[in-house]
Amino acid sequence: MSTVNLTGPSGIRKFKDKLAFVAVCAAFALAVIPLVTLLYTVIKNGAKRFDMEFFTHSMNAIGGRDAGGGAYHAIIGTIEQVGLASVISIPIGVLTAVYLVEYGGGRRLARIVTFFVDVMTGVPSIVSGLFVFAFWIALLGFEYMGFAGSLALAVLMLPTVVRATEEMLKLVPNDLREASYALGVPRWRTICFVILPTAFTGIITGVMLAIARVMGETAPLLMTVFVTTAINNSPFKGPQMALPLFVWDQAQLPQQVAIDRAWAGALTLILFVMLLNLAARLIARLRKPVSR
């Protein structure tokens, strides 16, 4: 029988431990560098035009060479387009996921739906724009409008929402479904009052990510909302602007004043996404059982 050795790790193990530690830290730093530089650059360049005028004025009658102007028209457009896209795709997406997880159970229809969701996930964003252009504008004869952009964004959002919700619903333990059924609660009530609330936090996070992702989409908007310099409050009538388009439009111009506007637009976009994330966290926190 050998004697028990309780001395600390040998030199070589200590060294390996250090090495792994350094490697992990280095990998983390490498991952963070792009993010930090990006934030730094956008904030530094965006701050110049991050002023009242930027948020209260449009680009109407302001040429590329002129200073001033703002992204009010683009902000309105983005909020309305993304809002409408969410209104379309979140209910459809969540209900689809509920069907797949709670009712599908390997049925033929469920497999077909899953297949199409997979296909949709792979649709390039420009294609969704082209699709809406071909269908909504060219075929049905509607004019360019914010809502057409919403449709294109909804096509992009839908598979993300379905997937995120599906994953979250699958995480809900089967015990809870059974607990609810055993109380004599019908399936649909179980879904509404037990399963969806349990998965709620995860679903919200997934949905927010989906919204954040489409908020910065430029390609699908190009052929659907068109580009305008004027304020258009109605997403259902005539061309509308959007923040990513604004950035794209201004960044193309050679003048520094335009470039500055583009940076300020990019900063605004990033802030929107961050706000969404914060909102998601807040909602998740408020959902914990309340004290009485």
Next chain:
Amino acid sequence: MAKRIEVSGLNAYYGKTRAIEDISMTIEPRSVTAFIGPSGCGKSTFLRTLNRMHEVIPGARVEGKVLLDDLDLYGPDVDPVAVRRVIGMVFQRPNPFPTMSIYENVVAGLKLNGVRRKAQLDEIVEKSLRGANLWNEVKDRLGRPGAGLSGGQQQRLCIARAIAVEPQVLLMDEPCSALDPISTLAIEDLIASLKDQYTIVIVTHNMQQAARVSDRTAFFNLAGPGKPGRMVEIDETNKIFTNPGEKATEDYITGRFG
């Protein structure tokens, strides 16, 4: 309000495999019936056929008759959801609803079925929690999450939740197997006090527990390796543990197998 259950010729399947075979028994009202037997012999499966929870599993089905007094639970116009309101169930692992407070957990069955009056709910919460021997421990923190309680408390919360809908029969599938001895004792006391009002069926791996809490005991066993489970015998608990009618029962309770 407690009712008699009469099972005859019951088979249960998971897809094509038969899990239990030809079970017939009578479960007396206002008494505790214990199911004992080795793992995998179909005790849980059988228990779940009694409140139509078996068919919740995809591909699972049941043949045979289960009478609740005179009503066939598998009759053509019987709604399984309604059956489960009358025959409640407590599971092996405590499973309180994680998004709900203690209070909400207790009233979940009522609320999800449309009872909304606050005063009535308050009353039921107190009554059910008292019934489950939990009231004194939680009365000051009804708004706290149910999942924050200890395992034994969670299981008693689940019992409170089950009795809040005032079922006539209470099925318990190894309700103490995840609990410490003290919580187990609390639940056994609870079972003893509930039997005045309910028909109780309890599956247990613990033979002392069966001997302590039950009036009648049924012994289940596999018909053979790879064969479905069946009920070997059911009798007064006293008789099963002192003078069983079958050799297999005796071997099992004396620890010769299982």
